[in-house]
Amino acid sequence: MKFQGTEQYVATPELQMAVNACITLQRPLLIKGEPGTGKTMLAEQLAEALGLRLIQWHVKSTTKAHQGLYEYDAVSRLRDSQLGDDRVHDIKNYINKGKLWEAFESEEQVVLLIDEVDKADIEFPNDLLQELDKMEFFVYETQETIKAVKRPIVIITSNNEKELPDAFLRRCFFHYISFPDKDTMLRIIDVHYPDIQQNLVQQALEVFFDLREVRGLKKKPSTSELIDWLKLLMADQMSLEMLQNRDASKAIPPLHGALVKNEQDVSLLEKLAFMHRRQTR
Incomplete structure (x- = not known):
């Protein structure tokens, strides 16, 4: 699997090398660059070029790392218990899967885009270290471990709004998209x-x-x-x-x-x- 750009996306030789290196190393590719230089589009075109499904997680200032894994809807379960709903007996009915869970359980390899990681709290990248490194996480409510069936190709974008932790950077392959000549x-x-x-x-x-x-x-x-x-x-x-x-x-x-x-x-x-x-x- 080699990425060489597409008809809709002009990738420089340096960017092609970075993408292919992250695929070979099975490491997340951290892409930085000025806004509007095609960081998000890279993930879209990479998925198209390799014929893979794209899963997109667009990070906001209020986004928490656990939302990418799953969220437990305790409020809905309490309401259903009060109404006597039979669904309440299976806690899995109240587990909402996040984008990482979706990528991990896919039978086919996917491209996972974590877009604008620097928008979130400074602890956000650190909270995903284990999950992105080991490609697994533990669901406490159901006492099960979710492991990636096929390791996804992870593209992480940043607009350099804040510094990312060293521990997070060590686990990524880095490329800065220079402004085009x-x-x-x-x-x-x-x-x-x-x-x-x-x-x-x-x-x-x-x-x-x-x-x-x-x-x-x-x-x-x-x-x-x-x-x-x-x-x-x-x-x-x-x-x-x-x-x-x-x-x-x-x-x-x-x-x-x-x-x-x-x-x-x-x-x-x-x-x-x-x-x-x-x-x-």
Whole structure:
């Protein structure tokens, strides 16, 4: 099983090597990178390329590690006991399986995505050490051990919002998705818009990478935002002419709402444009 990217996903040789290394080592692959660089899509495309089912666990700030294993619904059991429901005699009726349990009990190998692990509490990764390492966990309510039938391919993503524990990092194969260079970006654009005008792409990329180089920008535009911006530019017949004949003193590009996502950055670009006009008078 070797991953080489797909028609919908451009994987660099370094990323391909990382994915295949994690499969060989049977270790979770920890993927970091800027938001919008395709971390989540990697798991989706990996599953498609290998013909495996994808199980996704999207982590939130309130997510607890045990929710990935199972949850015991004691409230429902108490209510059913008061109503005289026969289901109450089997505690398994009140065990809600989590995503790890679902992946472990699968007869076929699956791809398990633990998405944005750094959103949760700092203890969240540590609470999954044993389960991800041994591929098993114990259910106290039923006194049974759940072991993985087929070891899943585990992809864990992080946006670097907080540091992850060393003990957790030791159990992972790590890869950082660097922001694509212009050549890689051209390949990505070609995947999404194979019929796009190349002169529009060249002009748009020049504006896009210039914008990312602006010092002090709070949020640099990402790959996914570039794709959205190009879609708008293609829909606007005047966009190519606007890009080709743009005033260098105007730091804000046309349809900038697809690229610049907060008022601080808009204000910064307006100040830079004002300063440029004063210097060129």
